[in-house]
Amino acid sequence: MGRKKQFIKIPSLANIKCQHCGKKSRRKVPEDSSPPYFDCDKCGKRTSTPVTSCCIICAFTNTKCVPSLVMEAKSKGLTFLKRQ
Ligand SMILES: [Zn+2]
Ligand SMILES: [Zn+2]
Numbered sequence: 001m002g003r004k005k006q007f008i009k010i011p012s013l014a015n016i017k018c019q020h021c022g023k024k025s026r027r028k029v030p031e032d033s034s035p036p037y038f039d040c041d042k043c044g045k046r047t048s049t050p051v052t053s054c055c056i057i058c059a060f061t062n063t064k065c066v067p068s069l070v071m072e073a074k075s076k077g078l079t080f081l082k083r084q
Helices: 056-060 066-076
Strands: 007-009 013-017 024-028 037-039 046-048 079-081
Touching: 007 066, 013 056, 046 056, 066 079
Parallel strands: 007 079
Antiparallel strands: 013 024, 037 046
């Protein structure tokens, strides 16, 4: 009855969806912060974090920011993987 270790993978890039034109812009995921906004590659408009979200990565991508992933991993007792 071996217990498998579970891992949470830390992403290095995320596609953030512009809330003005819908275009996805690729951005680096910062290692120790939660970005509050980003400027679109296509229309140049700024998308900010909604008040109900942690940051633009948590709000507008299919992943989460690194601090959130680390917190989640700790709360579930999981080990988290460093980015490759
Ligand atoms: Zn845009
Ligand atoms: Zn976040």
